[in-house]
Amino acid sequence: FYLTPPQVNSILKANEYSFKVPEFDGKNVSSVLGFDSNQLPANAPIEDRRSAATCLQTRGMLLGVFDGHAGCACAQAVSERLFYYIAVSLLPHETLLEIENAVESGRALLPILQWHKHPNDYFSKEASKLYFNSLRTYWQELIDLNSGETTDVKEALINAFKRLDNDISLEAQVGDPNSFLNYLVLRVAFSGATACVAHVDGVDLHIANTGDSRAMLGVQEEDGSWSALNLSYDHNAQNEHEVERVKMEHPKSEEKSLVKQDRLLGLLMPFRAFGDVKFKWSIELQKRVVESGPDQLNDNEYTKFIPPNYHTPPYLTAEPEVIYHRLRPQDKFLVLATDGLWETMHRQDVARIVGEYLTGVHHQQPIAVGGYKVTLGQMHGLLAERRARISSVFEDQNAATHLIRHAVGNNEFGTVDHERLSKMLSLPEELARMYRDDMTIIVVQFNSHVI
């Protein structure tokens, strides 16, 4: 049983979303032309989230991918809330005052963000009031702390990340009289999420990353070929600096138990994350919250389980690493993606596939027979696939979809193999997670005419 190409396409395209920055007078004056995004679930439901929004009271555009673990609650909350925290962090004092006054006097609020959402990207209505109150507390503090200085983007990003994680933690500790909300805030706090967020304002590009999602810049070399430039570091056991950092933050006695099997405390893959209070709170706090919490929480073995060798919390932080990059004319696009993509594809291939897709030029690696034993029939089939690959480019109207097609369907020759693609997409739910991870991709295309 195989999925037909149209069936494959309907699966691949179910979550695709494209946004084009509107033009004025036939010209796009923004440094961003637009973006394509898409998600392919492996978990049911998917634990990845994505967000994209334009800042309305400051300049710039925010884009982010969020990879949830131990459920999707945290990733969902971060995807809804983080950009507000960032936007507020960036707002000048007067605007914050104006907003606060509007809220105070019940007037209509200045819109802060214009969201670019796929219909499947939902916001929880129930928690909005709670989230709003936390956010308002944040900006009130910002108003009180008014330093009079212009806001530094890097600092704003770091503050926003940390503040949101702090709020998530507090909300869980305080609880809510509404039992649904009470359970929600606990689920958010006990699950976790990484975040990789880009802020683009003209030629100024900031990437704030927490965890093992990744941001990568597609650079077109002078000879037309494509190369990749990493704009984030993975926060996991493969990153020496990160391991070093964790070890520095804890007594030497814990050195051996901190990182086991490439996991934090032998449990957690990302070394930085939102939520995951099990790695942040003291044992006492965890026990108290779980015990006083709703039954569902109490019955959950995972939440009750205390990580081994848990001596000097917090072991985990949501503080992002921020990288600044000034965009150059050769920087053509930015790819933000959760580790589902990077596990299957090398960034160089990602750069090439997206680059070729966006420019419509296909520098396929030439095939050479070399010393291999290849028959005419095999070669014929291979060439037909390569031709189909070019046509598959035209099949996709979305760079992220195109990338997913390759990530899932590529064979050893680097061409999309329909058979393989079909197999991978028709795996039953329980098997899917074993062959691939949730995949969330945003491809931002830059405007070379402006940069």
Added chain:
Amino acid sequence: AGMFLRLLSDVRWRAANPKWRGATCSCRSTSSTAEPHPVALPAQAQVVICGGGIMGTSVAYHLSKMGWKDIVLLEQGRLAAGTTRFCAGIVSMARPVSIELKMADYSNKLYQQLEQETGVNTGYMKTGSISLAQTQDRLISLKRIASSLKVMGIPCDIITPKQVAQLHPLINIHDLVGAMYVPEDALVSSANVSLALATAASRNGVQIHERTSVSHVSVQKGRVAAVETDRGQIQCQYFVNCAGQWAYELGHSVEEPVNIPLHACEHFYLLTHPLKEPLASNLPTVVDPDGRIYIRNWQGGILSGGFEKNPKPLFTEGRNQLEIHNLQEDWDHFEPLLSSLLRRMPELEALQIMQLVNCPESFTPDMRCIMGESPAVRGYFVLAGMNSAGISYGGGAGKYLAEWMVNGYPTENVWPLDLKRFGSLQSSRTFLRHRVMEVMPLMCDLKVPRWDFQTGRQLRTSPLYDRLDAQGARWMEKHGFERVKYFVPPGKDLLDLDQSKTFYKPDWFDIVGSEVKCCKEAVCVIDMSSFTKFEISSTGDQALESLQYLFSNDLDVPVGHVVHTGMLNEKGGYENDCSIARLSKRSFFMISPTDQQVHCWAWLKKHLPEDSGLTMEDVTWKYTALNLIGPRAVDVLSELSYAPMTAEHFPSLFCKEMSVGYANGIRVMSITHTGEPGFVLYIPIEYALHVYNEVMNMGQKYGIRNAGYYALRSLRIEKFFAFWGQDLDAFTTPMECGREFQVKLDKGLPFVGQAALLEQKQQGVYKRFTMFILEDHDADTDLWPWWGEPIFRNGRYAGRTTSSAYSYTLERHVCLGFVQHFHQETGEQLVVTTDFINQGDYEIDIAGQRFQAKAKLYPFSSLFTQQRRRKDEVELSGYQRE
């Protein structure tokens, strides 16, 4: 590179050939370590040949056979290492152009005995070839070639798909409608053929030097003087450029550039490992033109390449591109050809690939090779641009060029291949790049009558081009010049291009018919600006004297008279056929066919005395020519000029400068090149539009309309007018085409070709230009004749047609061609008499189908009713004006 080693490995030239002067060792593995001391170049030689491929070695071989010994052959790398090394090695005689067919036939016979002659294993294997037809049209084109092969004595059969399957076990025949089988076609190792030729030449005294590059050719007084190489200078009288794809650049390394219009394209072919049951080495080669591929057996496996629709030209910027351009296998590019191969031979799926070879081939603007002497530099000969048929032509081409150098001209008419058919206008790299991209796919495309090149167009145009185009003109091109075929009348929709691609009645039939009718009954205008026009004048009588010597007719006519005359060679053959007007006592205006621009100029330069006070100017670009054809032309012109134009005042074959409209200084000649009454106006180009407008306005009341060359051709062919380049060539004399009246043997002055013509007059001719009216041919349903169709007399082959057209007046097809008389037993050529012509029953073979034809030696007099005569001369100019 493995295969090339193998190809070269069985060459035993060293032992076979002690006189070898190779600068390097042949053995690759030791060449770097044991480089022998190169033999010094000689200081001088009679001939220096540049290029050690199949062409260079073939020229050396034939020159040395003909007795020229003082020859040096230079090769920049190693012998047979260029395109020759990569050549697929197929010797195929299935060529549509007769001279190419003859070359291939000769090559085949030469290669067959070469191993015996030289001791070098040439890998010659007679396998035969099968050309497949997937469509009926393709089968027709194969049948035309088959007809032509058969009368050449080359065995050839049109076979059914079933017979194809019997000849070749692997061919899928389900989509075939038929095929052509040529059993004598062969395979060779092209590199070894080249080495064999080199070996034989070397034994005959030719010095061969490898790893020697020619950097420059020096010229003195318009002649080759010396060749500069990276190893010193060689003084020489003759230089032969056989540099293949580098010939263009080498041609420019001369003080006076020699334009050799060719351009390289990448060419791919595939080599496989042997089949499980290795293919027999005598298995026929398969050519599948509709699939764009050829397939031959190769060491138990196959070698298959083709001519794709999207060729990749290269070296546009010259050879320094070589370093940066690795010729790599491009499988994606080869994919359509591979598909085609597997469709033709599905069982090959499991066959293992050895290599995809990328070998550049050079192509020319008209798909024919380039040979001959440079018009600019005497002693500079060229043989290159083989359009990937180098091995098929190599032997014959080398022979013809050697004959050319030794005897002054080859034994066959090679005008279709003559370098002088091109001018500098075909030498733009952009033009060549674009044109070869069209030419390479054309190697496989179906070529129907009257097809035109689509690229490199609108280069030379008349000032009226836009006007005519706006009136529905459809264009063809000659020597870069756009000429009107016919005019699509307003209201009639654009003709479907596919429909006109037919071997049958074309869709323009009625359009041309109405143009012809208008020429006969009213008046038509044809823009004939493309003609080559020279002015020759002198201070004294030198012009007249020189021209009297170069032309066979008497040019000492009163001022204002126009003379039709041949420009003959020593054998009395037509080098050119032209009209010459005597403008004054000392100046002449000469009109020749369009493609004579380079050839005629070179011929005159060569034969006119130097420093004699003669001036010669090419004024082609200065005049626009409008041909007013028809009985009312006289009325139009007299109204426009206020001058009497009737025959009493303006007899036929007369030339006068007069004013037309406001424009003065228009040369009006009472000739039309069709036998119809009328005038040609030679208009200084700045007046062209004015005169055209005046003519069209004034002509309205006489029913004037535009017409094109198709109408002109129909008119001239039904009047039995021969056309130089089509009917007439350097091997045709005036005696053989009924033009004795244009030769004044008794003009009291010697002229070129006189002796030959005198002899012919006494002994009779061996071929005779004859007009054939097809009798049982239905223009609506039968295949149309084109040219090159065999003529049968009493059931026996008697010659070929040279042109044909539908005569709207006779409502019959008319073919023109030469009838020969072959002895029944010996095949010896006998004299052709008028009786011989008149007493035969004739048939014309169109693609294997024979049609009865009536032969005539004189045109229908009824067609000339309106013709006025001057003296005894009818305007039987005949000629070129196709």
